[in-house]
Amino acid sequence: MDVSELLNGLNDAQRQAVSSPLGHLRVIAGAGSGKTRVLVHRIAWLLAVENSSPYSILAVTFTNKAAGEMRSRLEEMLGYALSGFWVGTFHSICHRMLRAHHERVNLIRDFQILDRDDQVRLIKRIMKAHDLNEDFIKARQAVNIISGYKEQGKRWADLDHQTFNPVEKQILFLYEKYETHCRENSLVDFTELLLRTVELLRDDELIRKHYQSRFRHILVDEFQDTNDIQYAFIRLLSTAETDLLVVGDDDQSIYGFRGARIEHILDLEKSYPQLKSIKLEQNYRSSGNILNAANAVIAQNQERLGKDLWTEAGEGELIEVYQSINEYDETYYVTERIKSHVESGGLYNDVAILYRSNAQSRLFEEALLAESMPYRIYGGLRFFDRAEVKDAIAYLRLTENHHDDVAFDRIVNVPTRGIGTRTLDVVREVATSQQLSLWQASEYVLANQLLPNRASQALGGFITLINSLFAEKIPLGEYMKIVLDGSGLINYLKSKKVEKREDKIENLEELVNAATQFALRLDEEDKPDAVSLFLAQAALDAGETQASEFSDYVQLMTLHSAKGLEFPQVFIVGLEEGLFPHSESASIAEQLAEERRLAYVGITRAEKKLHLSYSEKRRLYGETTYPRPSRFIEEIPHTVLHYARGGPDHLRRQQISKGRGQSLREQTEGGVKLGQNIIHPKYGEGTITAVEGEGERQRIQVNFVEHGSKWLILAFAKIEMK
DNA sequence: GACGCTCTCATTTTT
DNA sequence: TGAGAGCGTC
Numbered sequence: 001m002d003v004s005e006l007l008n009g010l011n012d013a014q015r016q017a018v019s020s021p022l023g024h025l026r027v028i029a030g031a032g033s034g035k036t037r038v039l040v041h042r043i044a045w046l047l048a049v050e051n052s053s054p055y056s057i058l059a060v061t062f063t064n065k066a067a068g069e070m071r072s073r074l075e076e077m078l079g080y081a082l083s084g085f086w087v088g089t090f091h092s093i094c095h096r097m098l099r100a101h102h103e104r105v106n107l108i109r110d111f112q113i114l115d116r117d118d119q120v121r122l123i124k125r126i127m128k129a130h131d132l133n134e135d136f137i138k139a140r141q142a143v144n145i146i147s148g149y150k151e152q153g154k155r156w157a158d159l160d161h162q163t164f165n166p167v168e169k170q171i172l173f174l175y176e177k178y179e180t181h182c183r184e185n186s187l188v189d190f191t192e193l194l195l196r197t198v199e200l201l202r203d204d205e206l207i208r209k210h211y212q213s214r215f216r217h218i219l220v221d222e223f224q225d226t227n228d229i230q231y232a233f234i235r236l237l238s239t240a241e242t243d244l245l246v247v248g249d250d251d252q253s254i255y256g257f258r259g260a261r262i263e264h265i266l267d268l269e270k271s272y273p274q275l276k277s278i279k280l281e282q283n284y285r286s287s288g289n290i291l292n293a294a295n296a297v298i299a300q301n302q303e304r305l306g307k308d309l310w311t312e313a314g315e316g317e318l319i320e321v322y323q324s325i326n327e328y329d330e331t332y333y334v335t336e337r338i339k340s341h342v343e344s345g346g347l348y349n350d351v352a353i354l355y356r357s358n359a360q361s362r363l364f365e366e367a368l369l370a371e372s373m374p375y376r377i378y379g380g381l382r383f384f385d386r387a388e389v390k391d392a393i394a395y396l397r398l399t400e401n402h403h404d405d406v407a408f409d410r411i412v413n414v415p416t417r418g419i420g421t422r423t424l425d426v427v428r429e430v431a432t433s434q435q436l437s438l439w440q441a442s443e444y445v446l447a448n449q450l451l452p453n454r455a456s457q458a459l460g461g462f463i464t465l466i467n468s469l470f471a472e473k474i475p476l477g478e479y480m481k482i483v484l485d486g487s488g489l490i491n492y493l494k495s496k497k498v499e500k501r502e503d504k505i506e507n508l509e510e511l512v513n514a515a516t517q518f519a520l521r522l523d524e525e526d527k528p529d530a531v532s533l534f535l536a537q538a539a540l541d542a543g544e545t546q547a548s549e550f551s552d553y554v555q556l557m558t559l560h561s562a563k564g565l566e567f568p569q570v571f572i573v574g575l576e577e578g579l580f581p582h583s584e585s586a587s588i589a590e591q592l593a594e595e596r597r598l599a600y601v602g603i604t605r606a607e608k609k610l611h612l613s614y615s616e617k618r619r620l621y622g623e624t625t626y627p628r629p630s631r632f633i634e635e636i637p638h639t640v641l642h643y644a645r646g647g648p649d650h651l652r653r654q655q656i657s658k659g660r661g662q663s664l665r666e667q668t669e670g671g672v673k674l675g676q677n678i679i680h681p682k683y684g685e686g687t688i689t690a691v692e693g694e695g696e697r698q699r700i701q702v703n704f705v706e707h708g709s710k711w712l713i714l715a716f717a718k719i720e721m722k
Numbered sequence: 723g724a725c726g727c728t729c730t731c732a733t734t735t736t737t
Numbered sequence: 738t739g740a741g742a743g744c745g746t747c
Contacts, residue, residue: 063736091737115737190737225736258735357733359739379735416723540737560734582733598734621732622738727745732738 006045010037017278018042022050022243024272026223026265029247030309031294031604032285032566036066039219039247040073043085046217046243047078054085056216058237061089062225064541066564070221086215090230091190092540094197098188101207105196110532111186112397113539117390118406119143119178119189125409126177129432136167137174146175150191151227151259153198155179185403185437194229201236212239223248223268227259235271244272250305251298254560254598256590266305283309283604285566287316289640290606297635298600301593309604315640321633322613323646330615331367333644334571337611338373338554341569348374350568352555354602356580360573361556374553379561383514383543388489388504392511393538395487396480399469400531403437412438415492418458426450427459439463476530477516484508514543559602570606572599575614576627599632616646672700 007015014034017027018041029035043059046052061067067088075081086093095113102109114122123139123146126132137145149159156175163169182188188196201208218238220226223246226234238244246268253262269275283291291309298304320337324330338351353364361377368375383389391414397407413419430450431441445451446460469486484490490508493501518534519527526533555567559580574580580599585591603610614629633641676688686704703709 089737113737116735193737255735257733359732362739418723420723542737558734579733584733594734619738723747725746727743729741729743731740731742 003049006041006048010034010041011280011282013278013280013282014038014041017245017280018045019049020245020276020278022217024238024242024244024275025246026268026275026277027245027247027280028265028277028305028307029249029280030283030307031249031252031601032283033280033309034284035221035247035249035280036069036073038280039070039221039245040077042219042245043070043074043217044077052217054082056214057085057219058093058215058217059085059087059219059221060093060234061087061221064089064092066221067092089540090233091193094193094233095536095540097197097200097211098193101200101204104204104207105200106183107188107196108186110400110529110535111188112401112404112406113193113536114182114187114189114406115385115539116143116190117385119147121409122181122187122406123174123178125405125428126174126181129428130173130177132170132174136170142171142174145171146178147189147191148259149175150189150195151229153195153229153232181405185405187404187406191229194233198229198232198236201233208236211237212242215242217243218245220244220246221248224250224253224262224265225255225260226264227261231261231264240274251301251307251597252563252601254563254594254601256594262303266303277305279305279307281307281309283311285607286311286604287313287608289315289318290603290610292640293319293610293636294600294603296637297596297603297632300635301596303593317609318642319610319612319636319640320642320644321646322611322644323629324613324615326617327363327615327619328367330573330613331363333613334364334573334611335367335371335373337571338569339371342373346569348552348554351571352557352562352565352567352569352605353571353573354557354559354562354605355573356559356582356598358558360579364556364573368554374551376553376555378555378557383507383510384538385542386504386507388493389507389511392480392484392487392489392508393535395466395469395483395489396531397535398439398466399483400535402439402466405431405438408438411487412462415488417462418454419462420455423451423455423459475516476519476534477512479531480512480515484512559598562605563601566605566607568607569609569611570602571611571613572602573613574618575612575630575633576618577630578620578625578627579618580630580632596632599630678702 007018010018011034014037017025017038027035027038029038039059043057046057047054059067059070061070071082071085071087086096088096098105098107098111099109102111120139120143123142127134127139149155156172156179159172159175161172163172182192201211215237218234220234225248234244234246246265248265250262250265253260253265256262269277286294286309288311291311295308322330322333324333334353338348341351342348355361355364358379365375365377384393391411394407394410397404398411401407412424427438427441427445430436430444431438434441434444436444442459442463446456446463449456451459465486469483474482490505493505493508515534518537519530522530522533559572577583577586581592581595585595612633614627614633616626618625618627672688672691674688674691678686678688686702688700689703689709690701692700701709
């Protein structure tokens with residue numbers, strides 16, 4: 001490959017990063033500054049210029065998507081597929097290491113991975129077995145706290161046990177039971193993958209040295225999101241001789257709540273005194289006004305490495321701000337703007353609606369639906385998280401390992417086969433008292449005839465079923481199909497009036513498909529492990545929520561999930577104190593700083609046009625609130641803003657809302673009637689053809705003489721003057 | 723085992 | 738307000 005090709009088309013800073021001498025390098029990559037490009041070019045540089053072997057390179061990301069993208073962009077650039085090169089998420093890399101050294105860490109080779117849901121179920125079971133209720137602590141909270149300890153590298157034995165606080169006591173108790181259960185059954189949760197690997201590298205000098213000498217080059221993406229245990233992992237793998245490149249943006253650190261520590265990137269030189277640092281500040285995504293807004297907002301934060309984004313593109317359009325009357329009016333504003341965007345030839349696909357919390361999506365969904373605009377909400381359940389898929393996977397798990405209690409618990413009575421709580425209580429009782437797996441306990445219960453006849457039959461039937469599903473040496477796809485047919489899951493769905501049952505059946509068929517595809521992609525040496533590798537992948541990569549990029553729809557998502565994406569038109573909605581910044585975060589300086597970084601992330605998603613909106617009035621948890629506009633709007637220089645409605649001037653705000661609402665309100669006073677004629681300020685004359693909803697949710701369909709049929713939101717008309 | 727009632731609770735989430 | 742969990746009833 002031609003070396004000049006590696007540097008052509010890069011700016012100075014990017015070029016410096018790509019061609020930097022081997023050593024410890026931190027690249028602070030602002031939003032839209034070509035971060036992935038630098039990573040990919042750097043790896044190509046290592047291969048072509050430094051003559052490094054792919055085998056000596058480790059690239060770590062946070063998501064499977066990012067890992068996949070890195071590999072495919074690299075291979076596209078090189079023109080061939082790389083083997084021996086490790087690129088993956090922290091979790092998948094640790095999984096790989098643990099599998100390779102499973103005996104050393106006391107795991108069976110095909111150890112199972114517990115996801116969040118499995119963990120909660122397990123904790124619930126432990127609580128039940130010990131007659132604990134959720135008064136002190138909810139199972140879900142307990143899981144969070146235990147995971148938090150693990151993220152800090154703290155085992156049960158490392159904790160302070162001198163506590164009289166009943167909540168803490170209970171957590172300690174649960175942690176111990178949970179840890180024991182996982183250890184005895186070779187179960188590993190997400191954090192455990194990291195923790196166990198870190199302990200392995202820490203305690204086993206031989207293995208540590210092996211990886212240290214193998215991975216001469218380590219690259220880490222999104223470094224600002226590393227938590228303590230991930231940081232420890234990188235620290236253990238990299239020595240003074242390692243060529244370490246970390247890429248990240250301290251201003252985009254938005255995952256503090258799940259253990260990410262921004263200090264890892266801020267204070268990296270404390271661990272690596274030779275550290276060099278390069279900033280990428282030229283932005284290739286957004287127009288000048290948008291960058292000005294982003295720079296101004298983030299400048300309010302202390303504790304930054306400090307950078308300012310700039311662009312060679314012009315100022316672009318002003319940022320449009322809309323102060324809505326209420327939350328329905330806000331959706332009206334957004335859909336109207338989208339409508340005109342599309343009418344002037346734009347795509348729905350250009351548009352993203354970003355909000356702070358998921359609950360906000362509902363109203364936008366309703367509005368888009370009413371307007372027949374195509375949309376897609378991100379962040380719903382992923383493929384492998386869907387209940388029916390997890391059920392099917394649980395069959396596979398239990399078939400592979402009869403002592404997988406989590407799987408057993410999940411499907412013993414799915415589809416229903418007459419194994420009720422009473423039967424299970426007996427089984428669990430035996431399992432607890434005799435220290436048996438649920439499977440063994442079932443066998444014991446059956447052998448000793450501890451159950452009434454009918455229950456015995458049902459339980460026996462289940463055991464026989466699972467035994468009969470065990471099949472060796474048939475292709476994974478077919479195996480999956482046998483499991484689905486044999487388990488009766490598909491028939492069960494077909495026979496019932498389950499909601500969205502067509503989708504569910506389709507998902508199960510897709511699962512067979514996924515299994516088949518997975519097996520086809522496996523290397524020859526991995527084929528014997530197809531089932532367990534498939535199970536691992538199902539746990540570690542929950543599958544895309546994203547549909548094909550060829551369809552055209554408005555995209556709705558939280559600000560968090562928008563990170564890394566870009567859109568020509570962005571709406572950030574609900575910019576109100578209490579919502580964004582969220583009330584839970586507003587009073588703690590650190591958390592407020594993180595909210596501000598989130599605003600920065602949101603603003604920098606926009607390429608051409610950014611819309612910001614907030615509402616004068618909003619119903620929240622069943623109560624009417626009159627929030628103040630978000631401080632983040634005030635932090636943006638007024639010169640880049642254009643108020644479509646409202647504004648910093650309160651008087652003006654009132655006048656506009658009065659003027660705008662009155663005509664419709666006057667016309668609809670005393671109730672709305674079908675057939676009634678009205679005059680709309682924008683659409684002119686029309687006749688009401690349908691009325692829907694009540695109060696502020698009331699909507700009318702009007703057939704306009706010149707513009708045809710439209711839905712209007714009547715809340716618009718009901719302005720209460722304060 | 724399905725249904726309906728009451729109660730509780732309310733960010734952000736990848737692996 | 739409204740979603741989801743838990744509980745009691747048929």
